[in-house]
Ligand code: TEU
């Protein structure tokens with residue numbers, strides 16, 4: 001694992017909505033450079049940028065039309081190179097988003113692949129051998145090409161699946177992983193990675209990383225494929241960091257990834273905590289299923305970081321299902337768990353999910369979590385000087401919408417709470433990315449949630465009680481210094497700790 005991940009705290013930027021510098025209403029790379037100091041001051045020292053490559057933007061850039069060129073609306077390759085350099089100057093690292101599973105339908109490879117005559121791209125995508133043959137359990141598009149066949153798609157219908165082969169080819173059109181077509185696809189994806197890494201990029205967040213090999217229910221083929229990639233990467237770019245969008249760390253970390261996310265899909269029960277009708281951090285939900293799933297996955301994954309994001313561009317905002325105090329306790333959790341924290345832009349000021357927005361670039365219900373960053377009081381909240389109707393998405397119209405400017409000067413703001421939590425994390429090795437974790441108390445449908453963090457001979461007990469009522473848990477040791485607190489302090493008597501309602505505390509023990 002690259003050494004820099006030991007204390008990496010990531011900030012996810014949706015480039016189109018962060019900072020516009022040329023008044024076209026769309027965020028851009030010079031805008032990200034302009035805001036690097038803001039991110040550093042918050043305490044984050046690493047970035048993940050959503051895809052910023054040439055694209056028809058039918059899925060916000062997750063439909064890549066050219067892996068080697070920055071989308072003109074964001075700037076140039078030179079701008080991106082500049083971002084890497086400016087980030088490095090500040091001790092920061094930058095991950096790009098790699099989308100290896102599919103391309104845009106307008107990618108030149110796909111155009112070639114659609115032709116009836118054989119050419120170097122015939123086997124770049126997964127095709128059946130006749131248009132009438134529709135493979136079971138896979139989505140296809142058909143009847144649009146001269147080539148006779150149905151083409152498998154990975155996500156939306158305009159995202160044809162790149163061909164990495166089948167685990168156990170069962171039909172003549174299914175190629176094995178080591179056939180020339182799949183091997184050429186993989187070699188090209190390595191070229192893409194090497195291209196950006198050589199330019200100064202520090203690694204990738206890998207989109208749908210578990211989706212590459214087909215007919216692979218246990219993902220053993222995809223795991224083997226990634227292990228090959230990592231064998232190469234560790235030699236060629238040993239400092240490159242890789243985080244998978246997989247959602248099953250026991251598989252992804254075995255595949256060689258340094259980090260994986262717990263997400264709104266997969267077996268993690270992530271949503272139980274933050275995004276459901278009775279979310280745990282809202283006060284009367286359940287954290288025990290999450291804890292059980294976490295312990296099970298951790299036991300199977302011997303190495304690597306399990307990362308719990310505050311949100312991302314695919315889900316509602318952290319504020320959607322949680323009250324303000326619940327959001328703060330959720331941040332106390334996010335910034336005291338092991339793994340590298342990932343903050344979604346704007347979550348640090350409590351930006352809101354905007355309901356009922358018309359879909360933008362394939363966002364659909366995800367659109368409301370992708371609105372422009374709210375910097376301050378100036379026009380368009382400081383995001384852009386374009387006319388409001390030209391903005392990528394509208395700014396939150398609420399009169400009391402949170403802004404960076406207001407929260408930076410308010411000592412009681414969420415921004416200050418998050419910044420302070422990052423400081424506390426950095427000051428205490430036990431709370432760091434690699435520190436050990438043991439759950440002490442995680443009752444079913446009850447509070448508090450209690451766990452012990454430990455590293456370098458230091459131990460910190462984390463006690464989180466989002467409930468409206470006080471709670472207790474058994475603890476036979478004493479409590480030392482309270483190094484972080486929200487709400488009232490806990491008290492210990494006769495082997496029982498009493499925790500006030502709506503509180504979060506970190507104690508040295
Ligand atoms: O997402 C994959 C995915 O399965 C989901 O996150 C999905 O977008 C969500 O569940 C819908 O609510 C990744 C990207 O994060 C997403 O933005 C892309 O649209 C998708 O891959 C295709 O590339």
Ligand code: CA
Nearest residue numbers: 020022026028
């Ligand atoms: Ca712009």
